[in-house]
């Protein structure tokens with residue numbers, strides 16, 4: 001198997017999730033167990049068959065606790081991916097690599113989070129401020145929103161992108177959430193006036209440019225393509241996978257890079273397309289990491305859907321809506337479905353290729369899923 | 385207010401700032417300045433570094449205006465500007481800071497609506513922190 005690559009060697013055969021809400025009564029560990037069991041049930045695979053796990057370094061429920069609680073088998077592979085929301089797709093990529101290399105047979109990736117009701121990392125004042133905090137936090141650049149707004153301002157200045165472009169992103173996500181009963185913003189439409197008159201968080205980013213603070217957990221099950229044929233659901237193949245940490249990158253504060261507006265998406269994309277039979281033109285639907293609206297135009301450029309500087313203009317004329325060139329975040333994304341470090345984008349990608357999305361793109365056969373831009377990232381190219 | 389919690393690589397920057405000097409870590413072998421500070425030169429892999437003074441003049445590369453919710457000390461001063469300054473004599477070196485009306489003025493002293501990308505600024509110091517005023 002070695003050297004043959006990941007292309008279509010593995011498939012996602014089960015997805016599971018808890019409810020999403022500002023506040024859920026159960027703790028993160030319990031939510032993690034529920035999501036993992038739901039994903040295994042969806043796949044029709046018994047917990048005792050699981051021998052691989054992958055999650056984020058920021059995940060609080062560790063492998064030992066999870067495996068013990070839900071009755072997993074002997075684990076022969078476990079992995080955690082750093083950099084917060086940059087890790088989502090890499091959890092699946094690590095499992096796919098492990099399974100393709102024969103290190104395991106049944107992998108589960110998961111993320112459980114109580115960000116809606118729990119503490120937010122930037123509120124810590126007593127903790128030591130690590131590098132690069134010493135270079136930013138004393139000056140009041142405190143939150144991820146502030147750090148990304150700095151890049152967004154420069155991007156808008158350099159390329160003429162506007163708040164209307166960012167609104168197009170927020171609107172597409174909200175419109176899809178309005179179709180998704182599981183989304184936090186299911187029954188809450190967004191208008192341009194609401195967007196333009198909302199309060200600032202960090203200018204040029206307003207309230208609706210920011211993701212939702214959410215409690216919830218998700219999981220998915222990865223097996224070999226061969227095994228996938230015998231599972232309960234139609235397999236969704238991992239066609240290509242990549243991580244991206246560019247030379248001289250600085251997570252969140254990439255303005256210290258020589259070329260700050262080409263972030264990790266560019267690096268991940270080069271590897272992703274190099275190992276794919278597909279090109280950006282072949283992508284039917286995209287789930288692009290949207291902790292902040294401004295990450296989307298940067299990602300559209302990085303993953304090659306348009307030229308450099310054209311990410312804002314790409315969002316015009318309904319391109320991101322159903323029926324448009326690239327329907328975006330069809331479950332509502334981090335902006336309007338739930339912000340669970342981007343894992344909901346993976347599960348929604350699977351639903352699209354199963355044909356079971358609440359905002360189904362007719363005939364969707366290929367889906368790009370990305371993890372956080374602005375931090376070391378990852379991406380998956382899924383196909384049915 | 386948050387004060388810088390320095391690491392071994394960054395400490396000299398803050399020691400010079402406390403003396404009212406802006407210095408940037410520079411490779412002693414190839415002369416390439418680098419920021420943030422680190423043990424080794426990414427261009428020539430030399431571990432020989434020195435801290436060279438820079439003119440303290442620059443231009444605003446980008447800026448944001450944070451609004452609450454913020455940490456209490458910062459919320460009290462919001463909305464305030466945070467700028468990234470590109471140094472005139474080392475354009476690849478960009479420093480986060482605040483554009484204020486004069487040395488020692490609070491974060492919110494310079495009207496955020498008057499900040500522009502490209503605005504020329506120069507460094508001043510207050511309480512060991514660099515600040516920026518109109519050049």
Ligand SMILES: [Zn+2]
Nearest residue numbers: 411414425428
């Ligand atoms: Zn050097």
